[in-house]
Amino acid sequence: MTRCPCLSGLTYEECCGRLHSGSAVAQTAEQLMRSRFSAFAVGDVTYLLATWHPDTRPPSLELDAERSWYRLDILSTSGGSxxxxxxxxxFEAYYRSPDGADSQHEVSRFVRDDGRWLYVDGTR
Known part of the structure; x- marks a missing residue:
């Protein structure tokens, strides 16, 4: 069993894999953030677009195949229950690329629409 990329301590199947497959939905903004990080880590573009608010969602998304996401640190949360x-x-998300290891820091906004959490946007 593979551990979940979001580092929850659960396996991928028990954690973000359930959300990616559609058998469960995120109950909190943090859970959606973790599942979106995991989607970047496993290359699930369909999930990323489906959980992006339609007002800010790009028409398409191409992930950098040379960027390997390996660690997520949640620094703070506000609301989102x-x-x-x-x-x-x-959060701060860590990755490796041919240029070496680096990270991305972001403050992301989420809304719950019709019972589903959606990513709106973020500032770095």
């Missing part, structure tokens, strides 16, 4: 409609997650 199962009982709220907005949330903010600050």
């Amino acid at each position: 199962p009982f709220e409609t907005t949330g903010v997650v600050e």
Whole structure:
């Protein structure tokens, strides 16, 4: 069994794999953030686009095949519980590329629309 890329401590199948397959939906903004990180790690463009708010979603998305995402640190969260409609997650995501190891820091905004959390946008 493979551990989940979001580093929850669960296997991929028990954690983000359920969300990627559509057998479950994210219950919090943080859970959606973790599942989106895992989607980058496993190359699931379909999931990334499906969980992006339609007002800010690009028409297509191409992932950098030479970038390997390996670690996610959640730095803070605000809102985003199962009982709220907005949330903010600050994180740092680590990756390796031919240029070496690096990270991306972002403060991401999420909204819950019709019972589903969606990524709106982020500032780096």
